[in-house]
Amino acid sequence: MIIFSQGDEAIMMRTHWCGELRTDHIGQKVRLCGWVNRIRDHGGVIFIDLRDRSGIVQVVFDPSVCSKETHKLASEVGSEYVLAIEGEVVRRPPGTENPKLLTGEIEVRGEKLEVLNTSKPPVFQLTSSEDVDEMVRLKYRYLDLRRQKMRDIIELRYRFTKAVRDFMDGEGFWEIETPILWKHTPEGAREFIVPSRLHAGKFYVLPQSPQLCKQLLMVAGIEKYFQIARCFRDEDPRADRQLEFTQIDIEMSFITREDIFDVVERMLAYAFKESAGIKIETPFLRISYADAMERYGTDKPDLRFGMELCDITDIVSGSSFQVFSQVVASGGKVKALNAVGCASFSRKEVAELTEMAKRAGAKGLATIAVGKGEVHSHVAKFLSDGELSAIFERVGAKDGDLVLIVADQSELACSVLGLLRKHLASKLSLTKYGDWKFVWVVDFPLLQWDEEEKRYTPVHHPFTAPLPEDEPMLFEGLNSTLPKGHPEHPFSKIRANAYDIVLNGYEIGGGSIRIHRRELQEALFKAIDLPMDEAYHKFGFLLEAFEYGAPPHGGIALGLDRIIALIAGTENIREVIAFPKTSTGYDPMTGSPTPISEQLLNEVHIMLSLGEEERLT
Numbered sequence: 307m308i309i310f311s312q313g314d315e316a317i318m319m320r321t322h323w324c325g326e327l328r329t330d331h332i333g334q335k336v337r338l339c340g341w342v343n344r345i346r347d348h349g350g351v352i353f354i355d356l357r358d359r360s361g362i363v364q365v366v367f368d369p370s371v372c373s374k375e376t377h378k379l380a381s382e383v384g385s386e387y388v389l390a391i392e393g394e395v396v397r398r399p400p401g402t403e404n405p406k407l408l409t410g411e412i413e414v415r416g417e418k419l420e421v422l423n424t425s426k427p428p429v430f431q432l433t434s435s436e437d438v439d440e441m442v443r444l445k446y447r448y449l450d451l452r453r454q455k456m457r458d459i460i461e462l463r464y465r466f467t468k469a470v471r472d473f474m475d476g477e478g479f480w481e482i483e484t485p486i487l488w489k490h491t492p493e494g495a496r497e498f499i500v501p502s503r504l505h506a507g508k509f510y511v512l513p514q515s516p517q518l519c520k521q522l523l524m525v526a527g528i529e530k531y532f533q534i535a536r537c538f539r540d541e542d543p544r545a546d547r548q549l550e551f552t553q554i555d556i557e558m559s560f561i562t563r564e565d566i567f568d569v570v571e572r573m574l575a576y577a578f579k580e581s582a583g584i585k586i587e588t589p590f591l592r593i594s595y596a597d598a599m600e601r602y603g604t605d606k607p608d609l610r611f612g613m614e615l616c617d618i619t620d621i622v623s624g625s626s627f628q629v630f631s632q633v634v635a636s637g638g639k640v641k642a643l644n645a646v647g648c649a650s651f652s653r654k655e656v657a658e659l660t661e662m663a664k665r666a667g668a669k670g671l672a673t674i675a676v677g678k679g680e681v682h683s684h685v686a687k688f689l690s691d692g693e694l695s696a697i698f699e700r701v702g703a704k705d706g707d708l709v710l711i712v713a714d715q716s717e718l719a720c721s722v723l724g725l726l727r728k729h730l731a732s733k734l735s736l737t738k739y740g741d742w743k744f745v746w747v748v749d750f751p752l753l754q755w756d757e758e759e760k761r762y763t764p765v766h767h768p769f770t771a772p773l774p775e776d777e778p779m780l781f782e783g784l785n786s787t788l789p790k791g792h793p794e795h796p797f798s799k800i801r802a803n804a805y806d807i808v809l810n811g812y813e814i815g816g817g818s819i820r821i822h823r824r825e826l827q828e829a830l831f832k833a834i835d836l837p838m839d840e841a842y843h844k845f846g847f848l849l850e851a852f853e854y855g856a857p858p859h860g861g862i863a864l865g866l867d868r869i870i871a872l873i874a875g876t877e878n879i880r881e882v883i884a885f886p887k888t889s890t891g892y893d894p895m896t897g898s899p900t901p902i903s904e905q906l907l908n909e910v911h912i913m914l915s916l917g918e919e920e921r922l923t
Contacts, residue, residue, distance in 0.1 A: 319390060320339045320390075321335075322336045323358055323361075324338055324360055324362060324409070326361075327412055328409070328412065329411050329412055331412065332396060332397055336394075336395055336414060337392045338390070339388075340356045341452065342357075342383055343357035343385075344385070345384070350369055353367075354380065356389060359461075361408055363414060364414070365391050365413065366413050367380035368415065376417070376419050380416065380419055383419075385425065385432075387421060387424055387425050388424075388425070389420065389422060390419070391420075393415045393417045393418070394414065395415075396412065396414070396415050398410070430449070432452050438450075459870070459876075459882050462582060462873060466580075468580075469576060469577035469581050470573060472576075473572070477573075481532055482531050484513070484519035485513065487511075488511055490510075491518060491845060495540070495541055497514060497539070499511055501910035514539050518845075521557070522847075522848070524558075524856070525855070525856045525857070530557075530558055530559075531555075531557045531558075532554065532556045533554075534552060534553075534866065535863075536552055537550070543891070544889060548879060548886055552867055556817075556862050557860070558859060563805055566805070566817060566862055567590070570815070570864070586744065591609070592745070593748070594747070596749070600615065602614065605747050606812060609743040610741050610743050610810060610811075611737060615642070618696075619634055621693055621697055622697075626688050626689075627685055627688035629685075638713060638716065639713070639719050639720075640711060640719070641716075642700070642701050642709055643710050643727055644701040644709055645709070646707050647707065648707065648708035649676055649707055649708045650706070656673055656708075660673075662725065662729060663726060668722045672684075672685045672713070673708060676698065676708070685711075697711075739875050742810065745807075745808050746806070746808075748804075749773070750765050752770065752776070752780075752801060753797045753833060755797075757791070760790070760791070761834060766816065768834060769820050770804050770820065771803045771820055771822075772800050776799070777826070780796075780829050780830065783800070783833060803818055804819075809869075813865075814868050814872070815862050815863060816862065817861050819858070820860055822858050824849050827848070827852060867879040
């Protein structure tokens with residue numbers, strides 16, 4: 307019940323929620339508050355569908371029951387007016403029940419009505435399932451969130467996060483908030499900069515993640531930490547990214563990655579069931595990074611369908627088709643996948659696949675359509691019958707299938723076919739909602755060679771530990787005589803003690819066992835050519851903390867927005883965020899970002915180089 311005080315008299319604004327009324331309430335006097343979802347006049351009897359966040363109930367204003375003033379007021383209300391209504395819950399007349407509503411067996415016989423606020427006509431229909439331009443929806447987000455679909459998503463998000471908190475509490479974790487104003491410690495993405503008014507010329511940043519804070523909490527002896535954490539990254543425009551996002555952040559001491567896997571799997575199973583009634587099977591499958599790339603062409607494999615990549619390098623290495631043989635001779639690979647049932651693709655459809663492969667970096671795409679006793683291909687004439695038969699056997703091709711082949715350096719050939727695999731799954735409708743395929747991807751490379759910068763960079767972040775058995779190679783690499791970037795350099799062979807969790811082709815989380823010893827952390831900084839004076843300036847507080855009994859520790863961060871989007875059945879994470887921004891970081895509702903006055907800029911000691919006219923646009 308919600309009670310407001312008016313002078314010495316207490317007025318009960320609401321006795322029940324609209325969506326909770328059932329046949330058990332028949333005969334009760336109720337007071338409801340909500341919005342006009344729909345209004346109808348049937349021969350002088352006014353029907354109002356009253357909506358609050360719990361649902362909708364039908365209220366009837368019959369002139370034979372309510373006063374003339376109340377009936378007149380009911381006839382004048384409009385869509386989205388805010389009302390308070392008093393009346394009696396009654397059973398609907400036989401034949402007028404509405405099975406689509408949980409309240410469909412009853413209605414409220416309206417006796418009193420108060421207009422708490424009027425409303426302009428909504429700029430789009432809130433009860434319609436028709437698509438509305440997203441910019442319009444974002445501009446009027448407070449209206450968009452009244453729609454049933456959006457309200458359900460927001461409730462799902464709340465129930466999921468509550469389930470996470472309940473589970474983590476039961477496992478002995480403490481939820482601890484970490485700073486929003488933080489030190490500039492570049493970890494990959496660009497950071498948002500916050501000027502300090504009290505410290506002229508100095509700046510905070512908004513944290514990309516609580517990474518260093520949660521490691522310091524482990525040094526502090528917390529042992530089990532989690533947080534529903536807000537994170538910020540000043541990224542360039544991308545279709546489905548947000549500048550601010552939420553992650554489920556977890557860190558533990560005295561554990562191996564198996565402990566992380568166990569907690570996360572059980573937490574997700576609990577939260578999926580509690581929030582959405584979805585049962586997921588544990589334990590999750592595990593696959594190495596190398597295996598994922600070879601079989602699926604991506605480190606985010608969608609396991610809801612087959613169509614795995616196959617290596618046919620050995621079959622075509624001596625082929626008379628020089629495109630294949632020359633790639634093999636140069637150290638590349640020839641990879642293939644079987645597009646089952648796609649031999650009937652038109653020339654236009656095959657051309658689209660070829661163009662897609664070229665845009666992804668391939669020089670071309672070879673295709674072989676398998677028919678009854680014959681093949682259709684522009685490359686088949688260069689392949690012997692034995693080579694064709696071996697290819698078909700390797701990829702499992704039968705009559706009616708289409709074999710796609712890419713010859714290039716291994717990583718590119720795999721990634722191109724991985725892209726085509728994902729495209730074909732969508733085109734052929736090979737996936738469906740409700741099929742939940744989780745997989746842990748493990749044993750990533752620790753370092754990767756950046757040809758442009760001529761140095762090694764971390765695949766994840768510079769605080770990720772190598773696998774214990776690969777740790778000696780980090781120190782070997784520091785003394786290696788091989789040139790950096792050489793494929794045999796020890797740095798190129800070190801595997802990270804890192805892991806990603808993937809659901810239906812989307813990475814929903816990633817983490818690692820962390821470095822907890824100063825000498826190992828300094829060795830990693832040296833491996834990525836981070837000067838020690840710069841390392842001490844940026845991360846000296848962490849290095850010093852490692853000298854005070856830092857325990858072995860590790861953790862993971864799960865993307866809450868992506869998880870909710872998958873459960874809700876939408877690919878757009880803006881759908882699951884109450885007040886999102888566009889892909890360019892613009893907020894149509896408030897108009898932000900906006901100019902700041904000269905006075906405020908002066909207070910934080912900032913002078914812009916833009917001209918006045920340019921600054922105010």
